[in-house]
Each structure stands twice: as structure tokens, then as C-alpha cells.
Amino acid sequence: MKIAVIQGPNLNMLGIREQHIYGSMGLEQIHDQLKTAAGQNGVEVEFFQSNLEGEIIDRIQECLGTVDGIMINPAAYSHTSIAIKDALSAVAMPVVEVHISNIYKREEFRQKSITAGASTGVISGFGPFGYHMGLIALMQIISEIKA
Numbered sequence: 001m002k003i004a005v006i007q008g009p010n011l012n013m014l015g016i017r018e019q020h021i022y023g024s025m026g027l028e029q030i031h032d033q034l035k036t037a038a039g040q041n042g043v044e045v046e047f048f049q050s051n052l053e054g055e056i057i058d059r060i061q062e063c064l065g066t067v068d069g070i071m072i073n074p075a076a077y078s079h080t081s082i083a084i085k086d087a088l089s090a091v092a093m094p095v096v097e098v099h100i101s102n103i104y105k106r107e108e109f110r111q112k113s114i115t116a117g118a119s120t121g122v123i124s125g126f127g128p129f130g131y132h133m134g135l136i137a138l139m140q141i142i143s144e145i146k147a
């Protein structure tokens with residue numbers, strides 16, 4: 001089983017940006033821990049981060065026929081990008097959207113996720129642990145499909 005982890009804009013700044021909201025863990029550390037957890041479950045993970053909408057769309061399109069599911073934190077593009085939502089719909093595979101913060105208790109403009117409309121489910125507000133929750137969710141959904 002193979003999963004693509006796609007991280008949107010400014011997530012390369014985790015550990016530096018607004019630590020009171022996103023915590024002190026850097027993206028590399030989050031990915032290292034996720035890779036370990038995935039490995040223990042026999043899951044292969046491919047990591048990608050970009051600050052550019054088009055690059056994120058290209059990466060999603062590449063997922064077609066190469067991975068079994070996508071875990072994505074579209075970051076600010078969640079609230080603006082119909083194009084990313086369409087790319088997720090186009091590849092038609094299990095998608096878990098993760099937000100480190102609880103977007104529903106933040107500014108009003110964050111409370112709507114456009115991309116979530118193309119996701120199987122959304123995890124929001126559990127900090128970096130949300131990526132582990134997302135991994136477990138994807139493993140369950142993908143193994144049900146493969147069964």
C-alpha cells in the first residue's frame with residue numbers, strides 16, 4: 001500500500017510560524033515520525049510540499065495509478081482553490097484532508113474548506129497527531145477497497 005502526503009503553502013515553515021497555533025514540530029520531524037509509523041504498518045509514504053498551487057495540482061495528478069490514497073493538508077488553498085478540489089475529484093481515490101489547527105474555531109474565512117468537498121474525510125485540530133490519524137484512516141479505507 002502506498003500513500004502520497006501532500007503539504008500546501010507555508011507548511012515548510014512549521015516549527016517557526018505561529019507556534020501557539022501550529023506547535024513547535026517542524027515538517028521534517030512530522031514526516032520522520034509518520035514514515036516510521038507507516039513503515040511499522042507496511043505502508044510506503046511519499047512526501048511532497050509546495051507553496052505553489054499548480055505544483056500541488058501536478059502532484060495530485062501524478063497520484064493516478066501510482067498510489068492508493070492521498071493525505072493532503074492544502075493549507076490556505078483549502079479555503080480558496082477550486083482547482084485543487086477538481087484535481088482531487090479527478091484522481092478519484094481515497095483522500096484524507098488534515099488540518100493541524102481546528103479551522104472551525106478560527107477566523108470565519110478558515111471555517112469553510114472547498115477542497116474538503118473532494119475528500120473522503122477531514123481531520124482538524126489535533127496538531128501533528130492528525131497526520132497519524134489520517135494514516136490510520138487511509139489504511140482502513142484502502143484495505144476495505146482492496147478486500
Ligand code: DQA
Nearest residue numbers: 010075076098099100101110
Ligand atoms: C492549516 C489551516 C489553514 O487555515 C492555514 O492557512 C494553514 C494551515 C492547518 O493545518 O491548520 O496554513 O491548514
